[in-house]
Amino acid sequence: MRIIADTHCHTIASTHAYSTWMENIHAAKEAGLSYLAITDHGPTMPGSPGRWYFKNLKIIPRQVEGVFLLTGVECNVVDFDGTIDYVEDEHKNLDWVIASIHSSTLLTKEAPTVESCTNAWLQIAKDPRVCVIGHCGQPKFKFDYERVIPEFGRGGKLVEINNNSFHVRRDAVINCREIALLCKKHGVRVIVNTDSHFATQVGHAGLALKMLDDIGFPEELVVNSSVERFRQYLKERNIHLED
Template sequence: MNFIADLHTHTTASTHAYSTLQEMVEAAAQRGLEAIAITDHGVAMPGAPGRWYFHNLGVVPRYYKGVMVLRGQETNIIDYEGHTDQQADCVHDLDWLIASIHDECMPQGESPSPEKVTHLWEQVCRNPHVNVIGHCGLRRFAFDYERVIPQFGAAGKLVEINEGTFRSRPDSILNCRKIAALCKKYRVPVVVNSDAHFSTQVGCFPRAQQLLQELDFPEELVVNSSAEQLRAYLTKYTDVFRSFVSE
């Protein structure tokens, strides 16, 4: 399967990643990618950049080294009602929003039940700004996949197949397989991302790709497998191309 974009990456602005924004985009160009999303963490993550970082992303060229640059954020879900740390005054500065659960940003001392996490994701589905459901196979935050996966599709949310999970969350891989299989069953589009924290990881998804191959996953459901599919999604669900006029 071919991949033309990597739509979940982190830079030194997140302070637990180690390459600059420019280095990440240059790595995408060297990989022959057509697009990259820079998605540093929202403000609730320890060490995350402040709101002015996201406000000022408009200074980043829309195209650099021939690569389209999406100005994004990995917003942190912060409670079991599906609220996030996305700041309202930054909404219009961003093209691309990934919503993810991270232990550090969730209420501490609670043992989440599948029912609570199911409710959480159903609320996230109602957030019109979210494009991607980030690495949702976390073992600690299991939910009713059969119930929620079709809702992701109906709401236009892409389900992420996250290469970083294979590197750092191996106990979640079984859940990721279940989620991918249900995306195939219900024809819910997915996006394959690196979750790169260093430039050499950009555009590298070997284990995620292997998982999709093992499931005989339809290429037409992988949004970043072709420029045409990515453009269709961006046209329908974002203002990326309309913003070209004002730039």
């Protein structure tokens, strides 16, 4: 199995990433990708892009170097009510919205519990703006997987299998495997992403793909494992790149 789209990538606009749009696009072409989404961080993340960055993404062409481009954001979950830092006037025209929990962007002093994290994800499962549930395997933010994973499926969310977790969140890998097994059990679609912070990572998701292969994960549930499946999801989201 391979991926034909990488839909979680960062640029120097996030300030803790180190490549430009064009460097990422060129890397996507070299990796044989058909689609690339750039998803710099929402405003709660320290060092995130300014408001005009997102408003002006309308200037980005739909295709560069043969790679179709999606404009996106990695929104931060800021509380356990499932609030995300989606800024309506800045983000409303973006194609791709990831929701992720980061310790540095929670605006509540409440310590995370399985119950509170479960509530947050249940609310996000119903949020029509969100496409992807980002790297949700961190032990600190463990939730009731059996209860929530089917709700992600019912809400049309793609559960991310994040290759970067195998490098920088290694304590999450066992949970990533459990989440993937439950997606397999309940027929919930996933998307394999790199969460690239440097261009050489774009399109290279070997560790995540190996884990899916090891558990016999059905390829038809991996949305970005074929152009046809990815196009179908874009159609569901009313995203038109190739018109």
